[in-house]
C-alpha cells in the first residue's frame with residue numbers, strides 16, 4: 001500500500017517513533033521497513049524537518065483472535081481452543097494433548113494478542129478437598145492477580161485457591177436477592193467473591209468460612225481493596241466453626257460435589273424462612289429435589305453452567321420450612 005514516509009537513522013529510531021506517535025501521525029496500519037542503517041516509517045501527515053517519501057508498505061494483517069498469531073501445522077489449527085478463562089491478568093485454558101508440543105507457541109500467541117495479560121497456563125483440573133486448580137504455565141509468569149467483576153476487585157492466585165470467573169453472573173443473581181440487615185454465612189467462600197460482592201452492595205453481616213489458609217488471606221486483601229468492613233473471614237473447617245455462628249437469614253453453599261453432605265450442618269444454623277443457595281453438579285436433578293422436599297420449599301432452580309457431557313452445575317434456592 002502506498003503511503004507517505006520519512007527516512008530515519010536507526011540511532012534515532014525510537015525517539016522519532018515516539019515523536020510520531022505523540023503527534024498522532026504514525027500510520028499504525030502499515031509495517032515499518034527497517035534496513036541495516038535506516039528505517040522508513042509510514043505516516044499519515046507531513047512533518048516539518050523531514051524529507052517526505054512516497055513508498056509501498058506491507059499492511060499489518062488484521063487478526064480477529066489469537067489463532068491468527070499461532071504458527072502450527074494447518075491440520076492442528078482446528079484443535080485450538082476457542083474459549084478460555086481470564087482471571088485478572090492470567091489466562092487459563094484446556095489444551096488437547098495433540099497440541100502439547102506447541103503449548104509455548106500457543107501461550108505466546110495469547111500473550112501477544114491480549115497485551116494486558118501476563119501468564120498463560122493449562123488447566124489440569126481441580127483437585128482435593130481444597131478444590132485447587134492444577135496449572136502448568138506455558139507462557140509468561142506469575143499467578144497473583146486482581147480480578148475485576150461486577151464492580152468489585154478480587155485478590156486471587158488461581159494456583160492457590162479455587163476461583164472461577166464463570167460464576168460472576170450467578171454471584172450477581174444471588175447479590176440481587178439479598179435484603180439489607182441480613183446475617184449471611186458463606187460456608188465455602190474461597191477467595192470470597194460472593195461475600196465481597198454482597199458486602200459491597202448491601203448493609204449486611206457476613207461470616208465467610210474456608211479451610212484453605214490462602215483463601216482467607218486473599219479474602220482479607222480484598223476486604224481492604226474494596227474498603228469493606230462487614231465480612232468476618234473465618235479460617236477453618238465448617239464442621240468445627242459453624243456451631244459458634246449466629247442463626248443466618250441466608251447461607252451460600254458453593255462446594256458443588258460435596259455441598260449436599262453439609263446440608264444438615266447448614267440447617268443447624270438456620271431458622272424457618274432462611275434461604276440456602278445450594279450448588280450441586282449432577283445428572284440427576286429429580287433425585288436431588290426428592291431429597292430436599294421434606295425440609296425445604298424449592299423457590300428457585302436452574303443450570304449455572306455445563307460441567308461434562310452428562311452433568312451440569314445447578315443452583316437450588318431453598319427456603320427452610
Ligand code: SAM
Pocket residue numbers: 129130131161162163164167187188189190191192193194209210211212215236237238239254255256
Ligand atoms: N465460592 C467460591 C467462589 O465463588 O469462588 C468458590 C468455592 S470452592 C468451589 C470451595 C471451597 O470450599 C474451597 O475454597 C475449599 O477450600 C473450601 N472447603 C472445602 N471443604 C471445606 C470445609 N469442610 N470447610 C471449609 N471450607 C471447605
